[in-house]
Amino acid sequence: MMTNLFSIFDPATTIFTLPLNWMSSFMSLIILPYTFWLIPSRTNMMWIQLTNFINKELKILINKNAKGSNIIFTTIFMFIMINNFMGLFPYIFTSSSHMSMTLSLSLPLWMSLMIFGWMKFYNNMFAHMVPMGTPSILMPFMVMIESISNLIRPGTLAIRLAANMIAGHLLITLISSTGPSSSTILISFMVLAQILLLSLESAVAIIQAYVFSILSTLYSSEIK
Amino acid sequence: MLSRLALRNAQLMPIMARGAQSMSSAAGDRPVRMEKPSPVRHGIIPEEWFTIFYPKTGVTGPYMFGIGLSTYLLSKEIYVLEHEYYTGVSIFIMALVVIKKLGPTVAAALDKQIDKYEGDWESSRTENMKSLEECIENEKKEQWRADGQKLLIQAKKENIVMQLEATYRERLATVYNEVKKRLDYQVNIQAVERRLAQKQMVQWIISNVLKSITPEQEKANLQQCIADLQSLAPRA
Numbered sequence: 456m457m458t459n460l461f462s463i464f465d466p467a468t469t470i471f472t473l474p475l476n477w478m479s480s481f482m483s484l485i486i487l488p489y490t491f492w493l494i495p496s497r498t499n500m501m502w503i504q505l506t507n508f509i510n511k512e513l514k515i516l517i518n519k520n521a522k523g524s525n526i527i528f529t530t531i532f533m534f535i536m537i538n539n540f541m542g543l544f545p546y547i548f549t550s551s552s553h554m555s556m557t558l559s560l561s562l563p564l565w566m567s568l569m570i571f572g573w574m575k576f577y578n579n580m581f582a583h584m585v586p587m588g589t590p591s592i593l594m595p596f597m598v599m600i601e602s603i604s605n606l607i608r609p610g611t612l613a614i615r616l617a618a619n620m621i622a623g624h625l626l627i628t629l630i631s632s633t634g635p636s637s638s639t640i641l642i643s644f645m646v647l648a649q650i651l652l653l654s655l656e657s658a659v660a661i662i663q664a665y666v667f668s669i670l671s672t673l674y675s676s677e678i679k
Numbered sequence: 680m681l682s683r684l685a686l687r688n689a690q691l692m693p694i695m696a697r698g699a700q701s702m703s704s705a706a707g708d709r710p711v712r713m714e715k716p717s718p719v720r721h722g723i724i725p726e727e728w729f730t731i732f733y734p735k736t737g738v739t740g741p742y743m744f745g746i747g748l749s750t751y752l753l754s755k756e757i758y759v760l761e762h763e764y765y766t767g768v769s770i771f772i773m774a775l776v777v778i779k780k781l782g783p784t785v786a787a788a789l790d791k792q793i794d795k796y797e798g799d800w801e802s803s804r805t806e807n808m809k810s811l812e813e814c815i816e817n818e819k820k821e822q823w824r825a826d827g828q829k830l831l832i833q834a835k836k837e838n839i840v841m842q843l844e845a846t847y848r849e850r851l852a853t854v855y856n857e858v859k860k861r862l863d864y865q866v867n868i869q870a871v872e873r874r875l876a877q878k879q880m881v882q883w884i885i886s887n888v889l890k891s892i893t894p895e896q897e898k899a900n901l902q903q904c905i906a907d908l909q910s911l912a913p914r915a
Contacts, residue, residue, distance in 0.1 A: 463762075492712040494797050497789045504792065544770060545763035631765035642765070649769035650776075 463628050464552055464621065479548045480556070483537040506533065513668065518676040525672070531560065532668035539620060539660030543627075543653060552620035554613055561612035564671055569605075572678040579679065608674060612667055619663045623656040722775040 488498040495503060509532050513525045535551060542549025550556045572580045584598045630649050634642055718726040732740035752758035 491710075493800065494712060495793060496713070497716065497786060497793070500789045500792050500796070501785075504789075543766075545767040627766055628762050631762035631769070634762065634765035635760055645765065646769050646772065649765065650773045653766075653769055653773050 460625065460628065460632075463624060464549070476548055477550055477556075479541055480538060480550045482541060482547075483534060486537055486541075509533075509665075509668070512665075513672050516669065516672045516676055518679055520679060521675060524675060528668045528672045528675075531564075531671065532664045535560070535616065535667055536661055536664035539664060540657070542620060542624065543656055543660065549620055549624060552617055552624060554617050557613035557616045558609065561609040561667075561671070565609035565612070565674060568675055568678055576679060583677065608670075612670060616663050616667055619659055623652075623659055626652055627656065722778045723771075 488496065488502055490499060506529055509529050510525055513528050513532075517525050517528075538549070538551040538556075541547050542551060569580075584601045585594050586597065586601075589597050627649065630645055630652060634645055637645060720726050720729055729741040732744060736743065749758075753760070758764075
């Protein structure tokens with residue numbers, strides 16, 4: 456029984472006291488279809504199509520000097536999407552609803568981009584602080600604003616993803632927790648509403664993964 | 680579904696490993712690509728979960744087992760119907776609807792893609808074969824051409840032999856002519872020498888004869904001639 460609505464996010468999955476909280480992140484390795492034969496199966500084909508699509512989407516945004524980096528962003532998309540989707544299933548811990556997960560995705564990524572940029576494109580990176588045509592009087596403020604907007608980027612990436620996941624799961628849990636105390640007719644309505652919400656959450660799972668990868672791609676394309 | 684896939688793959692692994700290690704294994708041992716996924720009942724439940732009961736329980740067995748087990752778990756409150764259960768039910772229904780409604784369309788579209796993919800490989804294979812066959816054809820043609828070259832070389836050789844023959848004959852003719860010229864020269868010299876000798880001899884004889892004629896003999900001869908002429912004159 457839930458003591459608190461937010462206890463659904465507690466990492467409490469165990470098998471005989473063996474904690475398996477973050478194992479769900481590794482389950483994506485099981486989901487990935489393996490390729491033994493030259494001709495892909497339906498599942499393989501679906502993955503190929505999806506990765507190709509995402510790769511195509513990211514390739515147009517990516518910096519020309521960093522052509523190979525679309526692989527990492529496509530991988531991030533796949534990883535986040537699998538984690539989001541798995542979290543929708545009952546009894547599976549949603550790792551992407553935790554800041555410890557999302558921030559450890561976004562912070563090293565942003566930090567590495569920044570360090571690389573400051574090392575290789577020092578002048579350009581700091582020239583971005585003052586956009587073209589800024590009046591001299593506004594320049595100090597612009598620098599402050601730009602600095603803040605740059606510094607909060609990993610945080611916004613992490614919070615956006617985690618907050619979306621938390622919100623969705625909270626709603627799902629709120630609806631489904633009325634189940635045990637409801638009548639059969641009410642339960643059927645509840646299930647219907649739940650299905651609608653789950654469809655929405657499935658979309659959100661994809662969209663948030665897409666947003667995360669697109670935004671990190673955009674941040675990476677600024678480094679030049 | 681996923682665990683089932685993993686299990687199926689695990690079952691295939693030793694066979695695959697064997698197949699990868701030895702190419703000479705019998706055809707029955709070799710893994711065959713499953714073109715279609717394993718059959719399922721009620722959308723997502725694997726067919727083999729039902730059929731495993733059949734030898735012992737008949738066709739109602741799996742349902743009886745499911746109902747019995749869930750009744751037991753629920754009645755003893757081993758499984759508690761909390762919020763996750765209702766989410767599970769909703770997801771099950773959603774998955775069922777999606778699979779039943781979209782499944783065939785998506786499967787057909789994916790199959791089309793797979794066929795295209797396979798077709799690409801197949802076409803590259805056939806094209807490769809075709810190009811290799813063309814190469815063989817060309818090679819054969821080249822060999823045929825080389826055979827023609829042999830004929831040509833034979834002809835050239837014969838031509839050279841003919842030229843040599845002609846030169847030989849020409850030289851032979853030259854030699855013949857030269858020799859003949861020398862011989863003719865010798866013959867001519869001989870003839871000239873002979874003529875000269877003859878002339879000399881004739882002159883010598885005539886002069887000697889003329890030298891030997893005395894004036895009396897000449898006078899007698901002239902007298903005789905006049906006498907002959909006189910004797911002939913009356914008859915004329």
